[in-house]
Amino acid sequence: MTLERTLIVGTGLIGTSAALALREKGVAVYLSDVDAHAVRLARALGAGQEWTGQRVDLALIAVPPPSVGQRLADLQQRRAARAYTDVTSVKVDPIADAERLGCDLTSYVPGHPLAGRERSGPAAARADLFLGRPWALCPRPETGADAVRLARELVSMCGAEPYTVSAGEHDTAVALVSHAPHVAASAVAARLRDGDDVALALAGQGLRDVTRIAAGDPLLWRMILAANALPVAGVLERIAADLAAAASALRSGDLDDVTDLLRRGVDGHGRIPDKHGGPARDYTVIQVVLQDRPGELARLFNAAGLADVNIEDIRLEHSAGLPVGVVEVSVRPEDTGRLTEALRFHGWHVPPVPDGNSRIDRTRAMVSD
Numbered sequence: 001m002t003l004e005r006t007l008i009v010g011t012g013l014i015g016t017s018a019a020l021a022l023r024e025k026g027v028a029v030y031l032s033d034v035d036a037h038a039v040r041l042a043r044a045l046g047a048g049q050e051w052t053g054q055r056v057d058l059a060l061i062a063v064p065p066p067s068v069g070q071r072l073a074d075l076q077q078r079r080a081a082r083a084y085t086d087v088t089s090v091k092v093d094p095i096a097d098a099e100r101l102g103c104d105l106t107s108y109v110p111g112h113p114l115a116g117r118e119r120s121g122p123a124a125a126r127a128d129l130f131l132g133r134p135w136a137l138c139p140r141p142e143t144g145a146d147a148v149r150l151a152r153e154l155v156s157m158c159g160a161e162p163y164t165v166s167a168g169e170h171d172t173a174v175a176l177v178s179h180a181p182h183v184a185a186s187a188v189a190a191r192l193r194d195g196d197d198v199a200l201a202l203a204g205q206g207l208r209d210v211t212r213i214a215a216g217d218p219l220l221w222r223m224i225l226a227a228n229a230l231p232v233a234g235v236l237e238r239i240a241a242d243l244a245a246a247a248s249a250l251r252s253g254d255l256d257d258v259t260d261l262l263r264r265g266v267d268g269h270g271r272i273p274d275k276h277g278g279p280a281r282d283y284t285v286i287q288v289v290l291q292d293r294p295g296e297l298a299r300l301f302n303a304a305g306l307a308d309v310n311i312e313d314i315r316l317e318h319s320a321g322l323p324v325g326v327v328e329v330s331v332r333p334e335d336t337g338r339l340t341e342a343l344r345f346h347g348w349h350v351p352p353v354p355d356g357n358s359r360i361d362r363t364r365a366m367v368s369d
């Protein structure tokens with residue numbers, strides 16, 4: 001049994017990213033969403049064609065957590081697929097919904113890719129979103145072997161690593177590694193609402209690293225947290241206790257508790273597996289410091305275009321009020337030399353890309369004027 005035809009239900013960030021990855025592997029992909037605009041945009045991105053009832057091998061349900069059970073029931077009633085899986089960030093509640101709605105659990109493999117972005121919708125989708133990332137699969141004793149095989153095939157076509165775990169273990173685990181961290185990031189980012197312009201002008205990369213996920217959709221996160229409330233509350237209580245102890249240590253001037261927290265933080269961070277820890281894409285990131293004036297980005301793009309280098313990704317870091325910004329240009333490693341030469345030719349100073357085993361090498365290109 002191989003995966004030749006897939007239906008994606010919910011063509012937002014995750015559904016469209018999976019669709020794009022499957023299209024690259026030659027799978028026929030059909031698209032469905034309650035929002036016709038989301039399907040149109042996904043189609044325009046090359047993610048597949050609109051679903052008009054074709055029967056497929058596997059349906060991937062990529063909708064918010066409370067809608068998964070009902071969608072599964074509807075699709076099974078239409079006999080839309082031989083097997084079904086989903087991507088929602090919690091697992092116990094959607095499975096309970098499916099059971100309550102009388103779904104056939106033998107053809108359903110609950111799933112969850114541990115990959116995402118802080119943006120929603122098909123426009124944010126990318127085919128390489130899942131590369132090297134863990135993708136949890138939570139089959140139950142009654143789940144059929146063929147359904148599991150199809151779900152695993154989808155995961156590997158998306159470039160992710162399947163990880164089999166029970167739904168209960170999954171929810172406890174993601175409370176620690178995903179859901180509580182999201183709330184903690186939001187708490188840090190929420191403080192910035194009170195920050196004055198001077199403070200925000202001094203924001204560096206550390207703050208951006210700690211708060212990136214806080215930009216995620218609050219309505220989606222409310223649904224995720226509601227479905228995993230107690231495990232997340234437990235982790236948050238322990239984080240809050242550490243923060244309270246650190247604050248009182250700072251007030252008393254006895255920094256032992258803070259030092260202990262910092263050391264435990266180093267230990268905890270060291271436990272994040274390298275395999276899934278860093279960005280999974282094999283791009284070189286060239287950092288270019290740009291003058292903040294009209295036409296600078298266009299000049300950079302033009303230099304890349306003339307060198308026949310495709311820019312895979314671009315990220316703009318700009319501190320308000322400063323005369324320069326940093327643009328991070330991601331290119332395929334084999335294009336690094338050509339782009340470096342082109343930037344030098346057009347007046348930027350670019351030091352050699354350092355050797356290293358990290359998946360992403362960073363170099364800096366400084367404006368010469």
Ligand SMILES: NC(=O)c1ccc[n+]([C@@H]2O[C@H](COP(=O)([O-])OP(=O)(O)OC[C@H]3O[C@@H](n4cnc5c(N)ncnc54)[C@H](O)[C@@H]3O)[C@@H](O)[C@H]2O)c1
Pocket residue numbers: 009010011012013014015032033034035038062063064065067071087088089090112113114115116117118119120121122220224
């Ligand atoms: N955002 C992430 O980083 C991330 C990562 C992993 C898993 N997930 C999970 O993936 C799922 C989708 O998240 P997303 O970030 O792609 O959200 P999104 O908002 O980008 O996309 C969700 C899409 O589902 C559609 N939709 C909503 N209800 C529907 C229904 N009943 N039937 C058909 N379509 C419906 C919406 O119109 C939207 O296009 C969620 O369950 C989320 O928990 C998200």
Ligand SMILES: O=C(O)C(=O)C[C@]1(C(=O)O)C=C[C@@H](O)C=C1
Pocket residue numbers: 088089113114115116117118177178179213
């Ligand atoms: O924005 C990201 O980078 C994410 O990977 C988001 C993230 C995560 O916590 O790892 C968030 C929720 C999802 O259920 C899966 C992935």
